[in-house]
Amino acid sequence: MMTHLNGEFGVKTSSIVREWSGQVHPALVASFVFLFCLEACLWVRNFQLKRRLPGPFAWPLVGNAFQLGQMPHIAFTKLAKKYGNVYQIRLGCSDVVVLNGDKVIRQALIQHSTEFAGRPNFASFQFVAEGKSMTFTNYSRQWRMHRKIAQTTIRAFSSANSQTKKAFEQQIVGEATELVEILLKLSAQEKYFDPAHELTVAAANVICALCFGKRYGHDDVEFREILHKVHQFGQTVGAGSLVDVMPWLQTFPNPVRSIFKKFKCLNEEFFAFIKNKVEEHRQSFDPQVTRDMSDAIIGVIDMAEGDMELTRTHTEATVADMIGAGMDTVSTALHWLILLLAKHPEIQTKLHKVVDSAVGRNRLPSLEDRTHMAYVEAFIYETMRFTSFVPVTIPHSTTSDVTVNDLYIPKDTVVFINQWSVNHDPVIWKDPHTFNPSRFLDDNGVLDKDLTNNVMIFSAGKRRCIGDQIAKVEIFLIFAILLHQCTFEKCPDEDFSLNCTYGLVLKPLGYKIRARFRGELDKSQ
Numbered sequence: 001m002m003t004h005l006n007g008e009f010g011v012k013t014s015s016i017v018r019e020w021s022g023q024v025h026p027a028l029v030a031s032f033v034f035l036f037c038l039e040a041c042l043w044v045r046n047f048q049l050k051r052r053l054p055g056p057f058a059w060p061l062v063g064n065a066f067q068l069g070q071m072p073h074i075a076f077t078k079l080a081k082k083y084g085n086v087y088q089i090r091l092g093c094s095d096v097v098v099l100n101g102d103k104v105i106r107q108a109l110i111q112h113s114t115e116f117a118g119r120p121n122f123a124s125f126q127f128v129a130e131g132k133s134m135t136f137t138n139y140s141r142q143w144r145m146h147r148k149i150a151q152t153t154i155r156a157f158s159s160a161n162s163q164t165k166k167a168f169e170q171q172i173v174g175e176a177t178e179l180v181e182i183l184l185k186l187s188a189q190e191k192y193f194d195p196a197h198e199l200t201v202a203a204a205n206v207i208c209a210l211c212f213g214k215r216y217g218h219d220d221v222e223f224r225e226i227l228h229k230v231h232q233f234g235q236t237v238g239a240g241s242l243v244d245v246m247p248w249l250q251t252f253p254n255p256v257r258s259i260f261k262k263f264k265c266l267n268e269e270f271f272a273f274i275k276n277k278v279e280e281h282r283q284s285f286d287p288q289v290t291r292d293m294s295d296a297i298i299g300v301i302d303m304a305e306g307d308m309e310l311t312r313t314h315t316e317a318t319v320a321d322m323i324g325a326g327m328d329t330v331s332t333a334l335h336w337l338i339l340l341l342a343k344h345p346e347i348q349t350k351l352h353k354v355v356d357s358a359v360g361r362n363r364l365p366s367l368e369d370r371t372h373m374a375y376v377e378a379f380i381y382e383t384m385r386f387t388s389f390v391p392v393t394i395p396h397s398t399t400s401d402v403t404v405n406d407l408y409i410p411k412d413t414v415v416f417i418n419q420w421s422v423n424h425d426p427v428i429w430k431d432p433h434t435f436n437p438s439r440f441l442d443d444n445g446v447l448d449k450d451l452t453n454n455v456m457i458f459s460a461g462k463r464r465c466i467g468d469q470i471a472k473v474e475i476f477l478i479f480a481i482l483l484h485q486c487t488f489e490k491c492p493d494e495d496f497s498l499n500c501t502y503g504l505v506l507k508p509l510g511y512k513i514r515a516r517f518r519g520e521l522d523k524s525q
């Protein structure tokens with residue numbers, strides 16, 4: 001019934017590391033040696049001048065970049081055992097402080113929320129939404145205003161009142177029922193398949209309907225391309241990405257520079273798609289009728305241009321932030337949920353019983369059923385905790401000097417927040433490497449809210465995810481409907497390991513399942 005995580009998580013080699021192993025021209029080797037010596041001299045000087053935090057020895061030029069391996073969050077957790085929960089590494093030319101463990105991370109993000117609310121001045125961040133992305137800009141008065149507008153817009157279209165709540169719910173139910181149909185179609189003639197693409201389209205359609213009032217077919221070619229770009233984006237901006245910490249790699253041909261060029265292109269193409277959609281909205285904009293989130297943002301930012309520091313490009317960037325953040329994350333959660341469901345048939349049977357007894361067989365699950373399905377919620381929380389599929393947040397930076405755990409961190413330091421270490425912290429989790437949804441239920445089968453609050457997947461503090469509530473609603477409803485309608489069986493030829501690819505999100509490596517229909521709704525009851 002339980003899955004042990006140790007040794008089960010594997011990883012597909014990151015494209016940077018894989019490509020880096022190629023040959024470079026001798027002249028470049030000479031430049032490399034020169035730079036290495038220069039950096040060594042600077043390093044010795046800095047070492048004598050700076051008050052350093054604990055941390056591993058950092059090699060000149062590359063620092064600790066190649067010590068992080070293919071799963072940086074695991075390497076960070078191992079280093080914490082040796083150097084404590086606050087330590088410093090060096091990545092290329094950047095000093096990076098890594099925060100680990102529940103206590104330290106909450107102390108930093110909640111008690112010192114403003115000090116840790118910055119974003120580093122990374123080269124890649126300047127290319128996201130022409131440098132106007134709320135997600136990737138540093139802490140400032142303008143950023144606070146930008147974030148407030150984005151948050152208020154999300155609330156207005158998901159939870160502001162019973163009418164918006166119902167409309168949002170109906171949109172999700174529509175996507176989930178279409179998803180069921182497609183999964184069953186793909187399972188025809190006993191076929192096994194990877195559900196990744198269908199889950200991505202379902203999640204993407206929910207956020208596209210909110211932003212543009214439009215959804216796409218599962219085979220739409222233009223949409224497929226956009227989804228692919230969002231996926232590639234996440235592969236480049238995760239912690240441990242070399243493009244930002246070794247800017248000198250951009251000065252001569254090498255695989256990292258190629259990856260960076262590709263990153264710029266995909267950002268331009270993705271932003272062009274968003275701009276085009278927002279421009280269509282501007283053409284037909286009517287201040288009396290707010291059709292969707294694009295209209296709402298146009299109504300606030302475009303219409304107040306001149307009175308506010310935000311421009312029309314910020315309008316487009318806000319929409320890009322929502323679409324970019326809302327697609328890959330929710331679909332990855334669903335991808336892990338189905339993998340773990342198929343991997344644990346005995347848990348799946350229990351979940352079916354819970355759903356049937358809360359909902360019956362004459363209607364589909366709704367949000368109101370949530371309180372009667374504690375075990376379903378527990379399964380979702382345990383999946384988030386166990387996989388920690390956003391293992392490290394988007395990099396933070398300090399906005400002023402700050403002390404954490406009695407250790408001094410200067411202003412403008414890059415900070416990595418290791419969420420995986422919170423979710424596997426042995427101080428708060430019993431057997432953290434065991435998959436056990438029941439850990440979230442008390443003796444009466446009621447969901448333990450204190451424990452669910454300990455799961456960290458949406459970060460905390462001033463940079464906490466602004467889509468957390470809509471993500472939770474979406475994940476619960478889609479998952480509950482899939483459970484109500486289908487049984488998922490794993491392909492017997494596969495070992496169903498928890499191998500994954502590393503990026504901003506950890507994605508399961510392709511796996512195959514089959515969906516079986518659990519029977520027509522009995523409308524006569």
Ligand code: HEM
Pocket residue numbers: 134135136147150154207321322323325326327329330333390392393394395417457458459460462463464465466467468470471
């Ligand atoms: C399961 C789904 C999701 C997960 C696990 C997730 C997780 C995260 C994490 C870890 C961050 C970074 C926080 C930090 O840097 O400390 C973040 C930021 C963000 N998320 Fe989400 N997210 C999810 C869904 C969504 C959705 C559906 C939306 C929008 C509609 C969204 C919008 C954002 C935005 C705009 C930010 C940037 C916040 C800022 O920099 O101030 N997310 N999310």
